Amino acid sequence: MTTSAQTQEAFNQAVINIVTDLAQVLAPEERYQRLLTALRQIFPCDAAALLQLRDTVLQPMAVSGLSEDTLGRRFVVAEQPRLARILLSREPVRFNDADLPDPYDGLVEGTPDNLPVHDCMGAALFIDNQAWGVLTLDALQPGTFDRIDPIALRTFIRLTEASVKTAQTIDGLRAEVDREHQFNQLLLAERDTQELVGKSAAIQTLRRNIETVAGSDLLVLILGETGVGKELVAQQLHRQSARAKKTLIHVNCAALPETLAESELFGHKRGSFTGAVSDRAGKFELADGGTLLLDEVGELPLSIQAKLLRVLQSGEIQRIGSDRQAHVDVRIIAATNRDLKLEVAAGRFRADLYHRLSVFPITVPPLRERGRDVLTLAGYFLERDQQRLNIRNIRLSAAAKQALLDYEWPGNVRELEHVMSRAALLAAADQGRTQRWVTIETTHLGLTRALNESKDEALPFINSTAATLPEALLEFQKMWLQRQLQNNHDNLAAAARAAGMDRSNFFRLLKKLGLR
Numbered sequence: 001m002t003t004s005a006q007t008q009e010a011f012n013q014a015v016i017n018i019v020t021d022l023a024q025v026l027a028p029e030e031r032y033q034r035l036l037t038a039l040r041q042i043f044p045c046d047a048a049a050l051l052q053l054r055d056t057v058l059q060p061m062a063v064s065g066l067s068e069d070t071l072g073r074r075f076v077v078a079e080q081p082r083l084a085r086i087l088l089s090r091e092p093v094r095f096n097d098a099d100l101p102d103p104y105d106g107l108v109e110g111t112p113d114n115l116p117v118h119d120c121m122g123a124a125l126f127i128d129n130q131a132w133g134v135l136t137l138d139a140l141q142p143g144t145f146d147r148i149d150p151i152a153l154r155t156f157i158r159l160t161e162a163s164v165k166t167a168q169t170i171d172g173l174r175a176e177v178d179r180e181h182q183f184n185q186l187l188l189a190e191r192d193t194q195e196l197v198g199k200s201a202a203i204q205t206l207r208r209n210i211e212t213v214a215g216s217d218l219l220v221l222i223l224g225e226t227g228v229g230k231e232l233v234a235q236q237l238h239r240q241s242a243r244a245k246k247t248l249i250h251v252n253c254a255a256l257p258e259t260l261a262e263s264e265l266f267g268h269k270r271g272s273f274t275g276a277v278s279d280r281a282g283k284f285e286l287a288d289g290g291t292l293l294l295d296e297v298g299e300l301p302l303s304i305q306a307k308l309l310r311v312l313q314s315g316e317i318q319r320i321g322s323d324r325q326a327h328v329d330v331r332i333i334a335a336t337n338r339d340l341k342l343e344v345a346a347g348r349f350r351a352d353l354y355h356r357l358s359v360f361p362i363t364v365p366p367l368r369e370r371g372r373d374v375l376t377l378a379g380y381f382l383e384r385d386q387q388r389l390n391i392r393n394i395r396l397s398a399a400a401k402q403a404l405l406d407y408e409w410p411g412n413v414r415e416l417e418h419v420m421s422r423a424a425l426l427a428a429a430d431q432g433r434t435q436r437w438v439t440i441e442t443t444h445l446g447l448t449r450a451l452n453e454s455k456d457e458a459l460p461f462i463n464s465t466a467a468t469l470p471e472a473l474l475e476f477q478k479m480w481l482q483r484q485l486q487n488n489h490d491n492l493a494a495a496a497r498a499a500g501m502d503r504s505n506f507f508r509l510l511k512k513l514g515l516r
Contacts, residue, residue: 011152014038018159028167029199032062035163039156040064044144045137047108050160051075051083052133058083061133067107068372069396072197072379075103076387086122086134092153094121094145104138106395106437119144123157127165135160196229196236197380198373202365206233213360214240219312221357222335224364226489227414230335231295233364238291243331246290251283254296254493257504261304263320266311272321284317284328291331297357298338298349299493309353332357337494367409367416374404377413381420382440391428393437403442411489419445478513485515 021034036048047065051058058075077084081100086093095102102120122136135157139145196207213220214237222230231250238248256264263273267282283292294300300308311317312332316325334357343349367374378396386394396404400423409415423444431438481499488494496506510516 011042014042015155015159018163022163022166026167029062031163031167033064035160036062036064039135039137042156043137043148043153045139046141047104047138049104049136049138050133051136053077053087053131058133065109065138066104067109067379067396067401069375069379069382069401070104070107071199072376072381073103073383074380075383079387082120083122083134083136086136087124087131089124090126092121092123092150092157095119101392101436102138104136105393106439108138108140118142121145121148123153125157125161125164127161127168132161132164195380196232197377198370199376200365200370200373202370203373206362206364209362210236210240213237213362215242217331219331219357219359220333221340221359221361222333222364223361224335224337225366225412226337226491226494227412228364228366229413230337230364231293233362234291234293234295234333234335237333238293238331241291241331243290247287248291248293249283249287250293250295252295254299254491256300256304258301258303261301262307265304265308266317267319269319269321272319276321279319282317282319284311284330285326287330288328289330291333294332294334296336296491296493297334298336298340298343302348302350305350305353309350309356312353312356337491367412372405374407374409374416375401377416378404378420381417382424385421385424389424389428389433391424391433391438392435394424394427395437395439397439397441399442400440400445403445403447407447414489419447422446474513478515481510481513481515 018035018038021031026034032050036050039045039048045065047063049063049066049070050061052061056077058077058080060071060073060075063070075083077087080103082095082102085100104120119139119142120136122134124134125132137145196203210233220234220237222233224230234250235248238244251265253261263276263280263282265282265284267280267285268276270276270278294308311328315329316327318325340349340354340358344351344354367377375396378401382394382396386392404416411418420440423440423446424438426444427438427440430444481495484495484499485492488498492507492510493503496503499506501509507516
C-alpha cells in the first residue's frame, strides 16, 4: 500500500464504511462480505476469506475471489499447516514458500488450469482474547504483499475483530452458544451427521421454520421428496429444542412388519406372544423426556395408526400383555415423502391422525429448487470425501460445476452425495491420489448417463443370454425388482407399492431371488 493521498482516502473511506456498519442490523453473511469487499479495495490481493474456528475445523463465513463451492468446504486445522500456523500467531503471517500445501490451491476464481497460489498471508482473529478464526489474503503474483503497510493491515484486523464481535452481539450470543452445544451433542451422538448446508432462499426459509417451532413441543410433520434430508431437519429440531440433552429415537415405520409394529412402538411383556421371552420397552418409553421421530409415517398400517392416535391424545402407552398404562413425555416429529392428504382421501391414512400430526408442517425443498446450493453442497461432500479417501485436494472443473447446476437431481441431496463420492473415486483413479490436486470433470460425474439410462432400461433383458424361457423369465424378474428398488431409493414399502404387491410378499420374493 502506498502513502499517496488517493490510497489514504480509499483506506479512510473503507474505515468509515466499516464503522458505519457496526451500528447497522445486518445478517452476519452480509456484514462479513462487506468486510472482504473493503479489504480488497485497499489491499492488493486476488482472493480473501474470513473463516470461523469451530472446535478443530475452520469454516468459511465469507469469501471474495474464491470459487463458490469454497463456502461448502470445512478445513480441519490439523490437516492445514498454513492455517494452523496463522492461528498460533498474534501477528500477521506471510508465506513465501511453496513447501506447505495451500488450502486454496485451485479455488481462486479466474485462474486457468488450477494455478496454485504463489503469495499468501493471514492473521488470527481474537474475540475476548479467544481465537475466533482467521482472515486470509491470497495473490497469484509473487511479491504482491511486499507493498502492504503493516500498520494499516493491523488496523484493518482490529476493525474486523470489532465487526465480528458486533455481529455476535446483535445476532445473539445465545445462538452461538446453542450452536456449540449442538455440535458437541453431534460429536457424542451422531458423528457423521451432515450439516444443513446452503444459503438459497428456500433453505433460509427452512431454517427460519425450524427455529420458529424447535423451542416448542408442537408436533411437526416434515414433508418432502425422498433424499431431501428430512431426517436431518428432525435432528436440527431436536438439537434446538429444550430436549436437546435427552434422546432422539428414530423409528423407520416403513421397515416395521405389521405383526411387530405395536411391540416396537409400545413394548411388550414376557410371554405375551410367541417369541416374547422377556419384557421389552418400546420406542415411546425409550424416548421419554426426549424426541421420537416417526420416519415414513405414511407407511404405518391402519391398525397401528389407530393405536398411535390414542397415545398422541392421552400421552399414555400400554405394553402388549400388560394391564397397566404408563405416561410418557415425548415430543413427536413425523416425516413422510407421501402426500398424506391424498392418502386420507384414498382411505389409506386416518384423517384424525393426519390432523393430529400436521400441527406444524415443514416442507423440505427439493435440490432442484435450491439454485446454487448444489455447488456449496458439492464442496461440503468433497471436503469430507478427500479426508475419507486420503486425497490431498479435490476440485471441480468449471464444466463439472455447470453440469451440477444443469442437472435436475431427482434423488435430491442424497443423490448428489453419492455422485460426488463416486466422482472423487473415479477422478483419483484417473489422475492419481498423490497429485497436488485431483480435478473432477463432467465424465467423472456420470450425469448424462443417469439422465439417459431410463430410456435403455429394457435392453439388459432383450440382450439376455439365458438358455431357457424359465431362466430368461427369472432374469427379467430380478432385473425388474431391482429397477423398482432403484427407482424408489431402496424404500421397500414404496417399491412394493410401485410393483403392485403386498409389502410382506414383496420382501419374501426379494429374499427368494437373493436380492436381500
